[in-house]
Amino acid sequence: MAIGNEEREKEAQRVSVVRGNIQRRIIELRQTVDDRRSEATAIGRSFWDDISVNADNDDDLIETAASMAQQEHVLQGQERSYRLAQDALRKLERVVDAPYFSRIDFQEKGEQDREKIYIGLTSFIDSKTDEILIYDWRAPIASLFYDYPPGPATYRTPEMDVSGELWLKRQYIIKSGELQDVFDTGISIGDEMLQKMLSRSADEKMSSIVTTIQREQNQIIRDDHHKVLVVQGAAGSGKTSVALQRIAYLLYKYRTTLSADNMILFSPNSLFSDYVSRVLPELGEATMQQTTFQDYLTHKLTDTGLKLEDPYDQLEFILTGTEKDPMYAARLQSITYKTSEAFLRVIEAYGDKLKEGGIRFVDLAVGKKVLITADELSERFYGKPSILAIGERMEQLSEWILEKLDVFQADVQKRFYRKLVREPKYMGSEPEMKKMSRVKAHKAITPLREKAQKLAYVDVLGMYKELFTDASLQQELVGLSHQPLPEAWTTISEVTVGALTQGHLRYEDATPLVYLKGLVEGQLRVGTIRYCLVDEAQDYSPFHYAYLKKLFPRARFTLLGDWNQGIFTHANANVSVSVSESEKTSALEGASVAQQEQGYSSISELMGEDETETIRLVKSYRSTREITDFACQVLPGGEPVEPFSRSGEEPRLLRAASEQELVRLVAETAALRRDGGASSVAIICKTERETASAHGRLKPLLPDLARISKDTLHYEAGVMILPAYLAKGLEFDAVILYDAGAAVYAEPKERKLFYTACTRALHYLDVCYLGELTPFLRG
Numbered sequence: 001m002a003i004g005n006e007e008r009e010k011e012a013q014r015v016s017v018v019r020g021n022i023q024r025r026i027i028e029l030r031q032t033v034d035d036r037r038s039e040a041t042a043i044g045r046s047f048w049d050d051i052s053v054n055a056d057n058d059d060d061l062i063e064t065a066a067s068m069a070q071q072e073h074v075l076q077g078q079e080r081s082y083r084l085a086q087d088a089l090r091k092l093e094r095v096v097d098a099p100y101f102s103r104i105d106f107q108e109k110g111e112q113d114r115e116k117i118y119i120g121l122t123s124f125i126d127s128k129t130d131e132i133l134i135y136d137w138r139a140p141i142a143s144l145f146y147d148y149p150p151g152p153a154t155y156r157t158p159e160m161d162v163s164g165e166l167w168l169k170r171q172y173i174i175k176s177g178e179l180q181d182v183f184d185t186g187i188s189i190g191d192e193m194l195q196k197m198l199s200r201s202a203d204e205k206m207s208s209i210v211t212t213i214q215r216e217q218n219q220i221i222r223d224d225h226h227k228v229l230v231v232q233g234a235a236g237s238g239k240t241s242v243a244l245q246r247i248a249y250l251l252y253k254y255r256t257t258l259s260a261d262n263m264i265l266f267s268p269n270s271l272f273s274d275y276v277s278r279v280l281p282e283l284g285e286a287t288m289q290q291t292t293f294q295d296y297l298t299h300k301l302t303d304t305g306l307k308l309e310d311p312y313d314q315l316e317f318i319l320t321g322t323e324k325d326p327m328y329a330a331r332l333q334s335i336t337y338k339t340s341e342a343f344l345r346v347i348e349a350y351g352d353k354l355k356e357g358g359i360r361f362v363d364l365a366v367g368k369k370v371l372i373t374a375d376e377l378s379e380r381f382y383g384k385p386s387i388l389a390i391g392e393r394m395e396q397l398s399e400w401i402l403e404k405l406d407v408f409q410a411d412v413q414k415r416f417y418r419k420l421v422r423e424p425k426y427m428g429s430e431p432e433m434k435k436m437s438r439v440k441a442h443k444a445i446t447p448l449r450e451k452a453q454k455l456a457y458v459d460v461l462g463m464y465k466e467l468f469t470d471a472s473l474q475q476e477l478v479g480l481s482h483q484p485l486p487e488a489w490t491t492i493s494e495v496t497v498g499a500l501t502q503g504h505l506r507y508e509d510a511t512p513l514v515y516l517k518g519l520v521e522g523q524l525r526v527g528t529i530r531y532c533l534v535d536e537a538q539d540y541s542p543f544h545y546a547y548l549k550k551l552f553p554r555a556r557f558t559l560l561g562d563w564n565q566g567i568f569t570h571a572n573a574n575v576s577v578s579v580s581e582s583e584k585t586s587a588l589e590g591a592s593v594a595q596q597e598q599g600y601s602s603i604s605e606l607m608g609e610d611e612t613e614t615i616r617l618v619k620s621y622r623s624t625r626e627i628t629d630f631a632c633q634v635l636p637g638g639e640p641v642e643p644f645s646r647s648g649e650e651p652r653l654l655r656a657a658s659e660q661e662l663v664r665l666v667a668e669t670a671a672l673r674r675d676g677g678a679s680s681v682a683i684i685c686k687t688e689r690e691t692a693s694a695h696g697r698l699k700p701l702l703p704d705l706a707r708i709s710k711d712t713l714h715y716e717a718g719v720m721i722l723p724a725y726l727a728k729g730l731e732f733d734a735v736i737l738y739d740a741g742a743a744v745y746a747e748p749k750e751r752k753l754f755y756t757a758c759t760r761a762l763h764y765l766d767v768c769y770l771g772e773l774t775p776f777l778r779g
């Protein structure tokens with residue numbers, strides 16, 4: 001709703017007053033930053049001048065140490081205040097051109113006045129009057145803006161709930177310090193503003209949604225009560241956006257006790273990490289630990305020397321193979337089993353059993369010289385009964401080894417020394433010879449010490465292999481898991497051991513191996529992580545979740561996913577746990593509401609039912625209504641998706657009769673979209689194999705075509721080609737499906753992938769195909 005001229009003028013004036021105020025503060029802060037920097041540098045330079053170094057006796061030494069500690073304290077204080085001033089300066093410099101984006105007028109129950117609350121990215125207080133000129137969007141009162149239409153409203157503070165009347169909700173568009181537009185909003189947050197935001201072009205980096213967060217999204221962003229929050233959100237419903245806003249919110253709310261180091265976000269791939277990297281800095285927060293599960297596993301497995309398969313290579317194998325091939329079928333079974341809770345129980349039972357015996361030790365040796373034999377290690381570990389956990393016992397063993405190494409080092413040093421004394425050529429003084437023999441002995445023992453510290457005397461890989469070679473061990477552990485082994489177990493075992501022996505670790509073996517390693521080595525827990533957020537949560541298996549829960553015992557979890565986009569085999573296993581065969585098939589075809597329920601209940605069972613809350617986001621903001629409706633027909637029986645009311649062109653189906661014609665058609669369509677103003681145009685293929693071949697054919701017709709692969713770290717706007725599974729989580733102005741023919745997309749397992757590809761488009765979707773159209777679009 002537009003507002004009158006007089007009111008608009010008042011608002012424009014306020015913008016300029018507040019901006020002037022901020023500009024003055026910026027000038028002051030710049031001066032403060034300069035002063036503090038000089039002070040800190042000066043203190044650093046005169047550090048030693050101000051300390052009286054006296055080492056004549058113990059009392060003087062203590063005094064010297066005290067004087068150093070005091071100087072260091074002063075220096076740290078100066079550096080801290082310099083950093084604080086610099087942070088404040090950066091925040092204001094970021095907002096000076098658009099200090100706030102909304103206003104609410106709120107009258108608290110029992111109060112006479114209506115308070116005007118202006119909301120922006122960061123708060124700002126008038127230093128003379130102490131008036132709050134801008135409230136941070138994360139302040140408790142600001143939630144009224146996101147949660148209520150005008151009328152009765154309540155917000156929650158740490159102490160109590162505050163109720164009252166919301167009289168006004170107003171939004172501003174301010175650019176370069178000038179008020180460009182202002183309007184009052186009614187029921188939801190400015191449809192007008194949202195329309196503007198959503199009709200923009202897709203950037204190569206994601207932007208924050210702070211000005212138009214919707215009520216149901218706000219609920220997730222500010223949730224403080226649940227240990228585990230599961231968000232099932234339709235494609236484009238803002239899951240990733242919400243995850244990032246939530247991180248910013250938590251960092252603000254718990255700013256005195258929580259830092260970015262206490263949070264971890266698991267993203268699907270490095271390209272995606274880069275795609276979302278702008279949001280937190282845009283919101284004024286430091287970026288936090290962002291990793292992919294793959295990187296995490298690689299880091300954990302560095303000292304095994306194994307080459308870890310990429311999850312995308314695993315997927316490429318699944319998508320390009322055929323179930324007629326027995327090795328292919330065996331691998332599918334292997335993936336499903338090794339990502340299941342049943343296998344998790346097998347590993348846990350194995351861990352329990354190892355308390356009594358069975359850990360494989362290896363000789364601790366340098367070259368041919370064995371210092372401690374495997375038998376000695378085993379005897380030391382299992383010799384006496386112990387109530388301690390394996391990890392703690394391993395720690396004790398490690399200490400014992402390190403003590404032995406100290407004795408060994410002293411021995412070696414003596415030997416070196418004797419050798420030097422006997423050496424006629426060497427003419428050094430006694431202290432020199434002692435020093436030299438100490439250094440040499442230390443150098444000689446260092447590799448052993450490193451091995452001991454890395455627990456290289458335990459053969460975890462060998463123990464993992466035993467699961468596939470030792471029939472009686474298998475029988476015993478599998479019995480405890482109450483689940484039968486997969487049919488192709490013999491083949492699975494041979495292939496697993498064969499690959500491991502050659503130094504290859506298949507992706508499905510990585511988490512079980514890391515888990516077993518953690519159980520044996522006792523380094524399973526990372527207590528510093530307080531919040532763990534998982535994006536694309538449908539791609540994680542029950543095994544992954546159980547592992548994450550063990551890994552971060554103090555963490556609260558936010559798991560955001562869309563079970564309709566579950567493209568990994570285990571994701572399908574996830575929703576098909578204990579359902580009938582016919583349901584299993586349809587789980588591959590698209591998660592029905594019932595099957596999605598199954599998926600959540602499986603997660604909540606794993607994470608603790610009492611502590612898990614599931615929230616659904618059904619409204620989709622990314623694509624036009626036409627594209628959303630089109631994509632929904634791919635998943636019959638899937639959960640309904642509500643498109644945001646933004647209209648555009650109908651998706652087009654474009655048939656080609658020959659390969660040549662298909663290439664020409666795709667190239668022409670890409671050029672049409674690019675020339676028509678779409679800044680990002682993605683040609684989406686099914687697999688890497690198809691991408692490589694299509695890229696070769698298209699390149700002569702589209703010289704600027706960029707190819708995105710799993711190793712690409714970031715991309716630029718323009719025309720690009722990529723496989724569907726890499727397009728996950730990303731969005732583009734125009735999407736062209738390279739070949740949606742029945743020869744490419746027909747099998748049930750490809751349905752969700754196809755759906756994911758269609759839902760990447762903001763404004764245009766062109767579905768090219770060769771010959772007959774995929775059955776997914778034929779009703």
Ligand SMILES: Nc1ncnc2c1ncn2[C@@H]1O[C@H](COP(=O)(O)OP(=O)(O)OP(=O)(O)O)[C@@H](O)[C@H]1O
Pocket residue numbers: 194197198207209212213214217233234235236237238239240241242562565621622728729730731759
């Ligand atoms: N409240 C909002 N205001 C403005 N834009 C929004 C809002 N919510 C979502 N969007 C926009 O919708 C698009 C999709 O959001 P996002 O990528 O977070 O969704 P998603 O649920 O993670 O999608 P997917 O599962 O399909 O990858 C983005 O362009 C995002 O900026």
